[in-house]
Amino acid sequence: MPEITKSYEPNDVERKWYAAWLKADAFACRDAAGRKPYSIVIPPPNVTGVLHIGHVLNNTLQDILIRRARLEGRSALWIPGTDHAGIATQAVVERELRKEKKHRTDLGREKFLERVWQWREQKGGVILEQLKALGASCDWSRTHFTMDPGYSRSVLTAFVDLFGRGHIYRGKRMVNWCPASRTALSDEEVIMKPAKGFMYQVRYELADEPGRYLEVKTTRPETIPGDVAIAVHPEDARFAALVGRKVRRPLGPPAEIPIVADAAVDREFGTGALKITPAHDKADFEVGRRHDLPAIDVLHPDGTLNELAGPGLAGLERFEGRKRAAELLKDSGALVKQEPYENNVGYSERANVPIEPRLTWQWWLRYPRVEEAKAAVRDGHIRFHPERWTKVYLHWLENIQDWCISRQLWWGHRIPVWYRRGLDRDTLSEADLADPAKVHVSLDGPADPENWIQEEDVLDTWASSWLWPFATLGWPDRAEMEEAGYGTFYPTSTLVTGPDIIFFWVARMIMAGLEFTGPEEERGCPLTEAQLLARIPFRDVYFTGIIRDAQGRKMSKSLGNSPEPLELISKYGADGLRFGIISIAPQGLDIHFQEERIEGGKNFCNKLWNACRFRQMSGPAGDNSDLDAILSRIEPARFDADDHAILDRTLATTREVERCLAGFDFSAAVQAMYAFFWNDFCDWYVEVSKAKLQEADSRDSCLAIQDLVLRQALLLLHPVIPFITEELWQQLGYGGPAGSLIEEARILNASQLAEALRGRGAVLDRAQVASVESMKTFVSQARALKAERNLASRRDVKFLLTAGDAEWAIVDAAQAKFQRMAGAAGLERSGAVDGAPAAVTPLGTLYLDLAGSVDTGAERTRLTKELTALDKHIAGTEARLSNEAFVSKAPPAVIDGARKQLAELQAKRAETDRLLQALG
């Protein structure tokens, strides 16, 4: 076995082990027979994506769950993959084309798609390689891509099925149109942002009364050519006489448009009169429908104004057009006023440009299983962590609108609908759509393709990823499902994702799971609770926080505040990064990223490394190859208080980690492990071991205990920091002579471990454990006595102790340890030593034997301060105990505690006071 190096150098170790794990096929799911399954599907990153800090958090959490499940002996499966990300990917390739001065239409659909596939072969899925650098233990042999043939078939199957049962229809409606991507978007893909602009006040001349005007306010004068009416509130006395008359449109092709009355108008807002432009505003569209008004679309799909906008505006880009429109209105005298104005404007989330409400033909989905999806979460069949997201989820489902699932893109799943050649798809009625002679809907297309033309649109990417939890398990093909272990792994166990995609993805997956899993003949049938439980896609959903920078701002490319994960990995190691990010990720809150915390993760790894190094340097002490071998080396008859205490802490920490992980409180689990390892083990047990190891009697058992503790610590830590724990596992021989991987070991839970110890006769003694606490305080006070006099480096200082027999027995048994821990030459029992620096400890009054040179003034100050604090505390406790109500109403245990505490405080006070008097 090579000697462990002085400091931990993660990079080579990590590369080495990841390769070894892959070679050993360590992440492939083992045979499920007789094991409880545990499965996770990765939230598929965009195939265009690169690893960012959010992925680091998200995937580390999943890896922790999966690796822990493996250590618990479960059949653990983590399915990886990527999402074809329609708009984003198409945009990337279009950008490449633009450099070649080409547009996708120059290539045509087929060539363009070839080009996209080419791109994805060469550059797509980089992120999966990056996840390997992070240590993600996905079963890579099961990597899925939403555009793979098998997955695509699942997507089309779902479409055909929903269409057949009337959930999907085609309709001309107002949609959110992205002029940059030239496609419709769903409501969820639109984000509202405040935008600075102007409010224009424009006057419309009454057609039958020249010289008289009706004024309206608008932020979008370029749409005036699309105006078809002016609306006022039916009960607005100011305009009552005008309703039914006409005004002249002040811009665009000349026209007279009616004044209508509609209750949707807010009398208080603006002038009280509203221009109605049905083609460019959702609310106006509704008004237009009510009054049977036409819709005049003045925009091209790319957001430039078309010929209907009139010669002055046609051809202009929409914001240019707005400026120009204002100028034209001003020139004609129709512009009354123009003032700066800020309002909320919908932006395309992807392209980051304002969307246009636009009237187009699209495919829509009436969501299936809405009620069951609500019930699944409301009734706790699916548990959200933190729980409060339940409300957000339910609220969205309560107000759910049909989903626009068609996209005017080429990259995506082309909608499996064929129109009979010669038919105009935009004139088909619902009845036509259901007529197989006119419209063909199937997976494989019509038998006589020459007579049909396939729908041009593709599906929204989310309309494929909503099938992820079961499409990745072979659905709908029976044989594939069998092979993929659908019966074992569905429903999956836990979903780890961000709350930002609760609507996009989580809610839709739940509905899809409820709708599509289970026997085909039960589609759409009411579900029993048992059926519901079998169909939900996951049992638990853990929502991570959003990572922000130290100032609380969102991570963004433009701010440049987003740390580069691969750089962090090379700087701190993947383990350091993992440990650090988990330790700062509080449950349910956003995370303030601080690189110092990642450094802390690296430091912890180094601490772990060196503790193991110390163990190795202490020499071999017997068989380390498995837990039984280590247990058999333990000699309970030789246990001292510290042995009891460290074993007690090991059990307590094991229990605590179990508890935290069960509640998805990862940072608390990491904190518990940190405190245990650093404070209990390194700062105390390893230090006292240095005395114990000097003695032949206690040496072997002490090393066995170290092995037991280190082994358990490595197992507890492995899910969080897999690389270093694997390396140390092997270095210390816990993998046996064959070097079996740490993943092949089984972690014992706290009660199993306690049972194993009892089996060896090791019964932990509370009193001994408690005595170590006293000893720690005692040592600490001894160190403080030295430090206050700048004697910390002096090891020739003697201590004297006035103590009862019981206390002295504890201290005397630990003489060698005390000398090492406090840096003392010795500790003797003595009577009171007047005038010497002293501290009142739980084990007696401790004096620093300073042979004369005492700064009496400083001592007096220190003791007086101590006395003041004691007095204050005593007063508080006395006041409580003399309160009649407290004594009669508080539980006896609390009262007893207070009495006991008071007695202790008084004793301590008396002793402190005596010391002070003795100073003279």
Place this chain on the structure above:
RNA sequence: GGACCCUUAGCUCAGUUGGUUAGAGCGUUUCCUUGACAUGGAAAAGGUCACUGGUUCGAGUCCAGUAGGGUCCACCA
């Protein structure tokens, strides 16, 4: 406009069902390169728990309100 979250040490956060003197990490100060680790060790300083009321023998913790910060949802031109 509606819903939710946050406010505890200089910073980032813990604080279980209300119960001794409110904790940790980082940062700060002082001391220490002793044979695991200076990516370290030791000691210390630092908090009217945002504010105001209420419930209670007892409130950081429960309730109501106020202020500040944040997130999501919502068609006011």
